[in-house]
Amino acid sequence: MVRRQSLHGQWSSRLAFVLAATGAAVGLGNIWRFPYVAGEHGGGAFVIIYLACVFAIGLPLFMAEAMLGRRGRRNPINAMQLLSQEEAGHSGWQVAGWIGVATGILILSYYSVVAGLTFSYAIDIAAGSLNHARPMDITAHYRELMNSPFELLFWHTLFLAFAVFVVARGVEQGLERVVKFVMPVLFLMLVVVVVYAGAKFAFGQAVQYLFDADFSRVDGDTLLTALGQAFFSLSLGMGAIMAYGAYLPDDASIPGTSFAIVLVDTVVALLAGLAIFSVALGSGLDPATGPGLMFHALPLTFADMPGGVFFGTLFFLLLILAAWSSSIGLIEPAVARMVERHGFSRRNAALAIGALAWLLGVLTLLSFNAFSGVRFLAGSLFENLDYLAANILLPLGGLLVALFAGWAMSKASSVDEFEIGTGLRYTLWRSFTRFVVPLGVAGIFCRALGWLP
Numbered sequence: 001m002v003r004r005q006s007l008h009g010q011w012s013s014r015l016a017f018v019l020a021a022t023g024a025a026v027g028l029g030n031i032w033r034f035p036y037v038a039g040e041h042g043g044g045a046f047v048i049i050y051l052a053c054v055f056a057i058g059l060p061l062f063m064a065e066a067m068l069g070r071r072g073r074r075n076p077i078n079a080m081q082l083l084s085q086e087e088a089g090h091s092g093w094q095v096a097g098w099i100g101v102a103t104g105i106l107i108l109s110y111y112s113v114v115a116g117l118t119f120s121y122a123i124d125i126a127a128g129s130l131n132h133a134r135p136m137d138i139t140a141h142y143r144e145l146m147n148s149p150f151e152l153l154f155w156h157t158l159f160l161a162f163a164v165f166v167v168a169r170g171v172e173q174g175l176e177r178v179v180k181f182v183m184p185v186l187f188l189m190l191v192v193v194v195v196y197a198g199a200k201f202a203f204g205q206a207v208q209y210l211f212d213a214d215f216s217r218v219d220g221d222t223l224l225t226a227l228g229q230a231f232f233s234l235s236l237g238m239g240a241i242m243a244y245g246a247y248l249p250d251d252a253s254i255p256g257t258s259f260a261i262v263l264v265d266t267v268v269a270l271l272a273g274l275a276i277f278s279v280a281l282g283s284g285l286d287p288a289t290g291p292g293l294m295f296h297a298l299p300l301t302f303a304d305m306p307g308g309v310f311f312g313t314l315f316f317l318l319l320i321l322a323a324w325s326s327s328i329g330l331i332e333p334a335v336a337r338m339v340e341r342h343g344f345s346r347r348n349a350a351l352a353i354g355a356l357a358w359l360l361g362v363l364t365l366l367s368f369n370a371f372s373g374v375r376f377l378a379g380s381l382f383e384n385l386d387y388l389a390a391n392i393l394l395p396l397g398g399l400l401v402a403l404f405a406g407w408a409m410s411k412a413s414s415v416d417e418f419e420i421g422t423g424l425r426y427t428l429w430r431s432f433t434r435f436v437v438p439l440g441v442a443g444i445f446c447r448a449l450g451w452l453p
């Protein structure tokens with residue numbers, strides 16, 4: 001194995017990497033985004049396609065990104081540059097790193113606005129203002145919030161400030177501490193919410209909605225959205241896992257850890273889906289409500305729950321923390337690059353990236369109110385940013401990583417870095433990375449463009 005050192009230190013253990021990568025993976029993507037995109041695409045078939053994308057495309061790529069990150073022990077741009085030199089004799093593959101860093105900032109900009117909404121709900125639930133609220137009240141509350149640009153701006157700013165603060169403090173003290181306690185508690189709370197929402201609302205219908213697949217309505221856009229959701233949820237295609245892999249101890253097994261993280265991420269998304277669709281279907285809320293789905297369904301769950309103010313506040317607080325640990329994954333690649341390449345201090349790099357994302361985020365939050373009339377291609381400004389990032393840039397970044405790891409990189413190098421021999425697990429990884437991932441992503445792109453039947 002090539003033993004390089006990362007400038008930013010290392011995770012204290014394999015568990016710390018698992019926690020941090022789970023922290024990056026589990027976030028608003030699971031609890032806010034998965035249910036609403038599944039709802040917009042009719043449930044069942046979408047979910048099955050999503051699961052196929054997660055395991056056939058996401059898992060091998062997750063392993064590839066962690067492996068490349070550890071081998072390079074640098075930020076994604078420099079890691080790809082170095083490995084590209086070593087493996088291909090030119091530095092062309094660094095483009096995957098550049099796409100990743102840019103996509104991270106783009107996602108961060110609107111991720112922070114949504115995380116800000118979560119903040120505002122935590123406070124409102126704590127204050128009891130959504131206690132015993134009826135669906136009508138909850139809709140009115142959501143509308144009012146979306147129509148208050150200054151309030152959105154306040155929460156967006158607060159959230160980004162927190163994220164920047166953790167990244168500025170560095171790998172060990174910052175990132176590890178946040179995730180260590182958030183993930184297990186969030187998971188437990190989610191189980192409580194599923195049980196309660198399932199018992200009170202429509203669990204059976206939710207199960208049917210999520211798993212009863214009708215493939216006749218699947219079109220290119222369904223495929224692309226499911227693929228994009230898999231990338232978004234696993235934090236793939238943008239260098240986050242590569243950046244985290246750079247801090248992975250030499251002796252940690254990549255396949256085992258990757259599988260565990262991918263599994264947890266998927267289970268969290270499915271649990272969130274079960275909870276949210278139980279409420280939606282049991283209370284007459286349209287599953288295709290869009291980005292507001294979670295902000296309608298969850299407050300409704302807690303409105304009449306015994307101890308609802310407590311549980312609701314706790315749940316939203318945990319969600320903020322989960323979003324926070326994810327946002328760290330979005331900032332880290334760019335920050336690591338600025339520190340390593342341009343000699344910035346971590347603090348200044350984090351501030352600069354935060355400021356950029358803050359500015360872009362203002363566009364998103366205005367697209368909910370002042371600019372709501374501005375609509376093109378995928379819809380509002382926010383919808384376009386999200387579509388571009390999740391459905392196009394992430395899969396494109398992932399495609400490049402798969403081509404590099406599977407084709408440009410020598411077999412000897414990947415065998416050396418994985419340290420699992422050349423048995424079944426390695427062969428499966430290599431075949432999926434060489435064939436299934438590139439053909440899958442390219443096929444779905446072509447289908448969405450109408451180039452394939």
Ligand code: PFF
Pocket residue numbers: 024025026027028029030104107232233234235236238239240241326327329330
């Ligand atoms: N995976 C995160 C989520 O599901 O909320 C979103 C995300 C975080 C994407 C970090 C990419 C990333 F680097």
